[in-house]
Amino acid sequence: MMQEKLLIAPSILSADFAQLGEDIKKIEVAGADWVHIDVMDGLFVPNLTFGAPVVKCIRKTTKMFFDCHLMVENPEKYIADFKAAGADQIVVHAEATKHLHRCIQQIKSEGMKAGVALCPATPLAAVEEILPYVDMVLIMSVNPGFGGQSFIESSLDKIARLRKMITDAGLDVDIQVDGGINDKTSKLVRDAGANILVAGSFVYGAKDIKAAIEALKA
Ligand code: DX5
Numbered sequence: 350m351m352q353e354k355l356l357i358a359p360s361i362l363s364a365d366f367a368q369l370g371e372d373i374k375k376i377e378v379a380g381a382d383w384v385h386i387d388v389m390d391g392l393f394v395p396n397l398t399f400g401a402p403v404v405k406c407i408r409k410t411t412k413m414f415f416d417c418h419l420m421v422e423n424p425e426k427y428i429a430d431f432k433a434a435g436a437d438q439i440v441v442h443a444e445a446t447k448h449l450h451r452c453i454q455q456i457k458s459e460g461m462k463a464g465v466a467l468c469p470a471t472p473l474a475a476v477e478e479i480l481p482y483v484d485m486v487l488i489m490s491v492n493p494g495f496g497g498q499s500f501i502e503s504s505l506d507k508i509a510r511l512r513k514m515i516t517d518a519g520l521d522v523d524i525q526v527d528g529g530i531n532d533k534t535s536k537l538v539r540d541a542g543a544n545i546l547v548a549g550s551f552v553y554g555a556k557d558i559k560a561a562i563e564a565l566k567a
Pocket residue numbers: 360362363385387418491492493494495496497498527528529530547548549550551
């Protein structure tokens with residue numbers, strides 16, 4: 350079911366880390382809504398990126414909404430640091446913390462928006478009890494860790510079932526999808542009920558970034 354609200358969140362994982370500030374300006378002028386910031390610790394996922402100090406530096410370059418996707422073990426340890434660095438939202442993986450409810454409470458009490466993410470093999474039941482407490486659920490449509498992977502088709506049915514769960518519970522929760530999003534898969538995930546689209550390689554790999562963002566919204 351297509352949602353009215355639609356946000357595009359390019360992932361700076363596919364940007365040039367030597368010129369992050371300029372690369373964020375590029376998506377801002379091209380009409381992106383959020384900056385998606387992929388934080389990896391080499392433990393939860395087999396890759397490393399950056400942490401709060403880098404977020405603090407890029408915070409000086411833009412007023413855009415900073416959507417921080419923490420692919421780290423025990424994310425509760427870093428919430429205060431990311432708040433101090435200027436994060437607007439923190440998304441933690443249900444698989445990465447023993448106390449998801451406490452972790453979400455911690456994010457909210459810091460005055461940020463809170464989201465919970467699920468890897469492709471994690472069932473929706475993992476978010477059933479936390480749904481009333483979060484602003485957003487992130488359905489991973491690739492295994493987290495790397496950009497440029499192909500979209501996992503079964504994510505579509507998962508998104509549709511999650512949209513039904515949210516509607517049936519009478520809640521207002523956004524559904525974000527991350528991994529393998531391009532001009533074709535964007536339509537499929539929106540039809541299934543997602544309303545916040547992350548795209549890394551499709552946006553930053555495009556010759557015309559504005560046209561790429563428009564294609565995701567079309
Ligand atoms: C993967 C990250 C994604 C990644 C998406 O672990 O969470 O945000 O940047 O990249 P694409 O859009 O290239 O699949």
